[in-house]
Amino acid sequence: MxxxxxxxxxxxxxxxxxxxxxxxxxxxxxxxxxxxxxxxxxxxxxxxxxxxxxxxxxxxxxxxxxxxxxxxxxxxxxxxxxxxxxxxxxxxxxxxxxxxxxxxxxxxxxxxxxxxxxxxxxxxxxxxxxxxxxxxxxxxxxxxxxxxxxxxxxxxDQMVVLGRRSAEEKVASFLVGLQNRLARIGAVSATVPLAMSRQDIADFLGLTIETVSRTLSRMAREKMLVIVPGGVRLLDPKRVEALAAR
Amino acid sequence: MxxxxxxxxxxxxxxxxxxxxxxxxxxxxxxxxxxxxxxxxxxxxxxxxxxxxxxxxxxxxxxxxxxxxxxxxxxxxxxxxxxxxxxxxxxxxxxxxxxxxxxxxxxxxxxxxxxxxxxxxxxxxxxxxxxxxxxxxxxxxxxxxxxxxxxxxxxxDQMVVLGRRSAEEKVASFLVGLQNRLARIGAVSATVPLAMSRQDIADFLGLTIETVSRTLSRMAREKMLVIVPGGVRLLDPKRVEALAAR
DNA sequence: ATCCCACATTGATCCTGGTCAATTCGGGGT
DNA sequence: ACCCCGAATTGACCAGGATCAATGTGGGAT
Known part of the structure; x- marks a missing residue:
């Protein structure tokens, strides 16, 4: 401990x-x-x-x-x-x-x-x-x-995400939010590096690991992003941002 | 506006x-x-x-x-x-x-x-x-x-409630939390006055108005509280607090 | 009193996301 | 190369809470 x-x-x-x-x-x-x-x-x-x-x-x-x-x-x-x-x-x-x-x-x-x-x-x-x-x-x-x-x-803002958004919206707002924060400290890239595990993302968004995984897969299938080792590359940032829209 | x-x-x-x-x-x-x-x-x-x-x-x-x-x-x-x-x-x-x-x-x-x-x-x-x-x-x-x-x-704390708790736990922690805050400003009472509507409670807890209503009814049926005009009286504070336990 | 209207309760059904379980993937050690 | 082990993915099924709808309730205006 x-x-x-x-x-x-x-x-x-x-x-x-x-x-x-x-x-x-x-x-x-x-x-x-x-x-x-x-x-x-x-x-x-x-x-x-x-x-x-x-x-x-x-x-x-x-x-x-x-x-x-x-x-x-x-x-x-x-x-x-x-x-x-x-x-x-x-x-x-x-x-x-x-x-x-x-x-x-x-x-x-x-x-x-x-x-x-x-x-x-x-x-x-x-x-x-x-x-x-x-x-x-x-x-x-x-x-x-x-x-x-x-x-x-x-x-x-995260209370809004946790209380009032669907799984897909949660994942999208997580990705966009992380990308923005990384950009503000100088790490600009279309690829969002995900240092955290699926379990961490799930526990941040109030979901299960399976739902996070499925949601990312579905977003990949629908050409919004590609899952790359260590992160995610946004193919259609507009559409992801629309899902994350506040 | x-x-x-x-x-x-x-x-x-x-x-x-x-x-x-x-x-x-x-x-x-x-x-x-x-x-x-x-x-x-x-x-x-x-x-x-x-x-x-x-x-x-x-x-x-x-x-x-x-x-x-x-x-x-x-x-x-x-x-x-x-x-x-x-x-x-x-x-x-x-x-x-x-x-x-x-x-x-x-x-x-x-x-x-x-x-x-x-x-x-x-x-x-x-x-x-x-x-x-x-x-x-x-x-x-x-x-x-x-x-x-x-x-x-x-x-x-509210993020934990929104992300990781069931409807019943949400309602319990809302009631206990409100009662504690009221106590701290000098309004001590076993009856928790609810100035806000069911819709307000629902929008605070990430639930629907129906679920809030049903949950309160069930808690009343199970002798944890009674619903009184303008609020709720806790009959079994111990059990409600246990549900709200962090 | 009666009507009205917003709010609340209750019931029936649906659906999103959780649960359980089986693979698959990937990185590290020997 | 191989195995190993934890993490991730995928599938089948389930259930908690949402949705849709009907009914009940209480306070204010007339």
């Missing part, structure tokens, strides 16, 4: 003149979406708080209801966030991609469990230290609040 | 020596759950920004995707928050009770539509003015951020 976690050498020399909005392979801290709120001095201060680590596939980052000690920023790989019911049913509440924060709630305990689907690289912050840093930078807190409300908006 | 909104006389004389955490019938501002973060001087400053209004049953507070001009704090009544699909299907993403904030996302546009189920009293703040006030009070922003993440947590 304990995260099998490998802390990478801290590489304390990784100083860099990173500009706001720019990515930098040397910096430990690469929170793509908040750096706009920080100047380079602040980024370096944040960098000093960061620890890099790597999580192997299937290893656990944190577990629901356990004390929240750490804030994570993903630099590489995909993480699934989920809740379990007592009888073992699982609902995946989201997939976290590079650039995303985990544990931002700054609550005492984690609200859900998280584990690595692929090999995942993160930088970690002590929740206490991160909170203190935040107290010094109200504009950063503001930015983070915007993040949290964006997450809320995503969650509400 | 425009909110039929009646602005009540502003009652500018409503000054009071309200203490943190205390409720006050005279103050315009009674944001039950944030006042802990404000001293009485700050509360008076916030009070000066507030405008009271009343919304008639079925009137609209705001509409999804329209420019967000106003932040609301509910002082009385129940509001439904929902998203519509192009074909008219509706998903209610939450019910807002007295003490709750609406429009807190501080985003440019509202993420969902909101309308009054009963007669609703609110106090309104200009989003701009509220944002400026927030910039002066980082600790208040912090509090608000905690709120937003609590909302997120509620939304994720």
């Amino acid at each position: 304990i995260a099998r976690q490998t802390t990478v050498q801290t590489d304390g020399s990784a100083q860099c003149g990173m500009h706001a909005g720019e990515r930098c392979a040397l910096c430990k801290v690469r929170p793509v979406s908040i750096c706009a709120a920080l100047d380079s001095k602040e980024l370096c201060a944040l960098d000093a708080l960061a620890q890099q680590s790597v999580f192997e596939p299937k290893s656990t980052l944190f577990i629901q209801d356990e004390p929240a000690s750490t804030v994570f920023n993903i630099t590489e790989g995909v993480v699934r966030l989920y809740k379990l019911l007592p009888d073992g049913r699982r609902q995946i509440v989201g997939f976290a991609l590079p650039g995303d924060f985990l544990g931002l709630a700054m609550a005492d305990r984690y609200g859900c469990s998280a584990d690595a689907i692929e090999t995942v690289r993160v930088c970690r912050f002590s929740r206490i230290a991160f909170g203190a840093f935040l107290d010094e930078k109200p504009h950063l807190l503001r930015r983070l609040h915007e993040f949290a409300t964006h997450e809320l908006s995503l969650a509400q | 425009i909110a039929r909104q009646t602005t009540v006389q502003t009652d500018g004389s409503a000054q009071c020596g309200m203490h943190a955490g205390e409720r006050c019938a005279l103050c315009k501002v009674r944001p039950v759950s944030i006042c802990a973060a404000l001293d009485s001087k700050e509360l008076c400053a916030l009070d000066a920004l507030a405008q009271q209004s009343v919304f008639e049953p079925k009137s609209t507070l705001f509409i999804q995707d329209e420019p967000a001009s106003t932040v609301f704090n509910i002082t009385e009544g129940v509001v439904r928050l929902y998203k519509l699909l192009p074909d008219g299907r509706r998903q209610i993403v939450g019910f807002a009770l007295p003490g709750d904030f609406l429009g807190l996302a501080m985003a440019d546009r509202y993420g969902c539509s909101a309308d009054a189920i009963e007669t609703v009293r609110v106090c309104r703040f200009s989003r701009i003015a509220f944002g400026a006030f927030l910039d002066e009070k980082p600790h208040l922003l912090r509090r608000l951020h905690e709120f937003a993440t609590h909302e997120l947590s509620l939304a994720q």
Whole structure:
């Protein structure tokens, strides 16, 4: 049940003149979406708080209801966030991609469990230290609040998907949503890479693995997409988007 | 499509020596759950920004995707928050009770539509003015951020309900969840008052009105509850909670 | 009181997606 | 090459909840 976690050498020399909005392979801290709120001095201060680590596939980052000690920023790989019911049913509440924060709630305990689907690289912050840093930078807190409300908006969209859409619409909106998120972090492609298993997709969409499989097959048969190893290529994006339309 | 909104006389004389955490019938501002973060001087400053209004049953507070001009704090009544699909299907993403904030996302546009189920009293703040006030009070922003993440947590719990629970479990968790929220704002009772229609409950739980009705009838037949005018009385709270168990 | 109308309940039937079961596929190890 | 094992696909059947339709109920207007 304990995260099998490998802390990478801290590489304390990784100083860099990173500009706001720019990515930098040397910096430990690469929170793509908040750096706009920080100047380079602040980024370096944040960098000093960061620890890099790597999580192997299937290893656990944190577990629901356990004390929240750490804030994570993903630099590489995909993480699934989920809740379990007592009888073992699982609902995946989201997939976290590079650039995303985990544990931002700054609550005492984690609200859900998280584990690595692929090999995942993160930088970690002590929740206490991160909170203190935040107290010094109200504009950063503001930015983070915007993040949290964006997450809320995503969650509400997913409530619509879970409550009011057919299996085919669910799968279509999943594919389109994932493609859009990947595009926003720079991975543009007609082929949507699916790091997660069919079971993960099913548990995200409130379906069974068989229904996901059948639905993808049917969409392939109807020339909307082709199933390729490790993902799906959209042949008729228009038609898929129409199904996903909100 | 425009909110039929009646602005009540502003009652500018409503000054009071309200203490943190205390409720006050005279103050315009009674944001039950944030006042802990404000001293009485700050509360008076916030009070000066507030405008009271009343919304008639079925009137609209705001509409999804329209420019967000106003932040609301509910002082009385129940509001439904929902998203519509192009074909008219509706998903209610939450019910807002007295003490709750609406429009807190501080985003440019509202993420969902909101309308009054009963007669609703609110106090309104200009989003701009509220944002400026927030910039002066980082600790208040912090509090608000905690709120937003609590909302997120509620939304994720609801995702589990929508994706992984049977009709009976959905209805049970709705009743228990509502009862708990009412208890937290001081309305403790074995009878859960249901201000919302069966259609509203159905659209919240991802069911049809018929299934909600049948499920309540069955639970009544099995002596778990009695259906009373305007609500439901739990006869066997233990059994209902067991169905709702997370 | 009576009518009206929206809301709620109940019943009969249908259909989407779940369940159970049998293959098939694909990657890794020897 | 071969086997192995977990993941995915496909098929046959089932059931929970949706749909369609009829009936009941309660509050407001006249």
